[in-house]
Amino acid sequence: MRTLHRRWLVMAATLLALAAALSACSLASQANQQVVPGAEQAALSTYVPGGKLDEFYMFSSGGHSGQVFVYGIPSMRRLRTLDVFTSDPATGYGYSGESRAMMQGLTWGDTHHPALSETGGDYDGRWLFINDNANSRIARIDLQNFQTRQILGPIPNLSGLHGGPFVTPNTEYVFGSTRFAIPIPKGSYVPLDQYAEKYFSPVAGVKVDKTSGEMTLAWQVLLPPIDLDLADSGKKDSDGWVFFSSYNSEMAHENLEVNASQNDRDFLVALNWKAAEAAAAANKGEQVDGVQMLDPRKTPGIAYLIPVAKSPHGADVSPDGKYIVASGKLASQTTVFEFAKIKAAAENNDTEATFWGLPVLKYDSVRVAEVPVGNGPLHTQFDGKGFAYTSLFVDSAVAKWRLGPPWDVVDTVPVQYNVGHIAAAEGDTVNPDGHWLVALNKLSKDRYLSVGPSKPESLQLIDISGDKMKVVYDAPVDLEPHYSQIIKADKIKAIDVYPKDEKRPNSVWAPEQARIERNGKEVTVYAMAVRSHFVPEKIDVNLGDHVTIYITNIEQTIDESHGLGIDEYNINIQIDPGETKTVEFTANKPGVFAFYCTNFCSALHQEMQGYLLVKPQ
Incomplete structure (x- = not known):
């Protein structure tokens, strides 16, 4: 009996020791995995099982890779790299006769701002346009086959097509603007000491065929040698206008870090593109390098300047078209302008000055709010539920604020690190989805396994469906996304094979x-x-x-x-x-x-x- 009792004691002690060891291993494992509260819920919200499909596509610029990256949301799975301005031996892009003809001998580009085609202000899933900041080009990608079908440019008279290719609500036009002012026509030589008088920053109106998507250069508008940055086309109330942010109202040409930050304010450029279209149809411009150039000083009513906090980046139109949000990178607030007030000020000549012969509208006459979002505001997106979201580069955060009185900040979420642009699902349309937002962060630092001195950039998926924003997924990405757009997957009707066509020139089928x-x-x-x-x-x-x-x-x-x-x-x-x-x-x-x-x-x-x-x- 005693022997049996001793055996049970030994067995019990062994089991207790084993349980303690397993518990210690479990705790060590949990510590190693750094489990945080809410992680399980975040994982479930983004999990898309194998064989199931994401709800959204996200198209992200590839920066100086010259390409476009395609992601599925919410899984954040990278689906494809689309070849645009750079050769890719894996697909033969840049090697085939068709792609070489489009590239015209240029072997790289700098993609920044993808723009999905629209009908009635909503993404329609037909085409994706993308700019080349390095060579002043615009490409069109056919979303039936996810392949580049046209590259327009280098566009005459433009240098550094950064502000583009933003589409109008029915894809009548895509616009491109000059970041680096130059003498025109392109190829002219003028010393830099004549910068203010003989350098210019034109905007190009590029017409899009509604059936084929084919782009043609229609006309251009001459603007002073300020650096045009980002843009957004008006919609609904503001349809017919396009708004460009700009910096360097000092018209400096050296040491811009200092010399382009002397003035308290730079300009938002409000361009009436329908008025420009009518003026071009009436031949009110002059031919410059084969394109009709309209001078808004000679054709009033086309262009107006609006003061905004210095060095603005974003220029973002609300879904109803009533408001334009512009953010000075060196400010701690974002400014909201009302289109009705802009239109009234333009019609009533309610100006505070002229600049380069162009009317400068009174700031207090067109501004409706200055929202204290935080430090380093760059870009704003919308959820369709009455809220706006602004990226804060300096604070490494995204701020959520009320788009209307009392214009207050209701939430802020940290991101890692130094966010540039943000993209909300259907966020540039008249009907945003309001569920997901992606922060395109410029630095990842310690977020991923080290791959040497050059780190990946970081995309962070944020759930904006509730009152509080929640970061739910981190995804590394190659260099270097700038901006993205997110479209509902069911809007894109991609083909799986090219139909057999025996009449196709040069084809062989037997x-x-x-x-x-x-x-x-x-x-x-x-x-x-x-x-x-x-x-x-x-x-x-x-x-x-x-x-x-x-x-x-x-x-x-x-x-x-x-x-x-x-x-x-x-x-x-x-x-x-x-x-x-x-x-x-x-x-x-x-x-x-x-x-x-x-x-x-x-x-x-x-x-x-x-x-x-x-x-x-």
């Missing part, structure tokens, strides 16, 4: 149609790709021949893309199902060179290959 044609030193190859071979599999050319390959992927199955890479000829493209692409090159190296499918396609993917034979002279 092996017997594949062929090689020679005309002197011009060799044209009409080829097809299908799992798991090319037709033809052998291409014979002579050294010095100019070779054009038209290749069609005849697959009609979802996600069956093929690649075409040619060894040592610096060529690779991706051909999606049903697509025809072009490759052009000069056969300048003799010998035998393999070509093969670079995009995994089947169990016999390795066998999908052929030879380019270049015969010496």
